[in-house]
Amino acid sequence: MAAGELIRDYRTRLTELLGEPLMVDDPLITTAQAAVLLGVSPQRVAGLVRAGHLPARSRAHRRLLLSDVVQSGLDQWMSVAEAGQVLGLGQTGVRRLISAGLLTAHGKELPLRRDDVEVLAKLRDGWLTLSTAATALGVELDEVQRMLRNRHLTHTCDVARPVYRHEVASVLAQRRSVSPGEHPYAAR
Structure with a gap:
């Protein structure tokens, strides 16, 4: 789905969520609203904001531009625990892979790129x-x-x-x- 189509879809879902029409093209939304739109937990969205993967436009209340949420690709980041599930390892094992240079950590909260973890999982099969x-x-x-x-x-x-x-x-x-x-x- 193209970014424009995705924004339209999210705008429609946000309008339904709020129960009223949006008055601006690119509204500021809360982390909770972003989480509902994306089908993830609010903690995951907040973690991405803390890690700098998702820009917050208002730090006090963590307001996010709808377009930033759409473009951020929240599903491209995962925690050490999630990576452990994909790799069949515990968190210590994932941290060992980071220390060995087999995975690159990008911050503390949700440090790993999903693509990197999935590629490593395929490699480890061999x-x-x-x-x-x-x-x-x-x-x-x-x-x-x-x-x-x-x-x-x-x-x-x-x-x-x-x-x-x-x-x-x-x-x-x-x-x-x-x-x-x-x-x-x-x-x-």
Whole structure:
């Protein structure tokens, strides 16, 4: 839906909410009204205002321009807890990903971009834990760690899922092509 259509839709919904016609093209609305229009909690809207993702035109009462609410894309931001649900992690795990540089925090309240979290969730599907990699390779955990140290496998920067699935598959394919008495990681 284009921004103009979205503004018209929100204006219609706001008129119904207020029970009277709007007198200006771009009215100031409260965070509670913005929350009702967007179908989110007032706390989420207030959090976006505090984080600077949504400009408040009147700080005392947190009045927002309808057009700013429409253009802000409130659904593009999420909390650490929401990111944890998408990633299947707790808040500590999400903060670990932020510390590792795998996610970028943009403020305190609702710091994460939904797109960044969803991309990372898809990437993490292709990453393995040490134990899963060891099982797939038929080796002990210390052998997988040695392979990471020796750069036979590349570390993903996510300590919970440090091994790339495609690299494990490549090592398995390489093993199949190595002659029986030869060590698969010997220098060639």
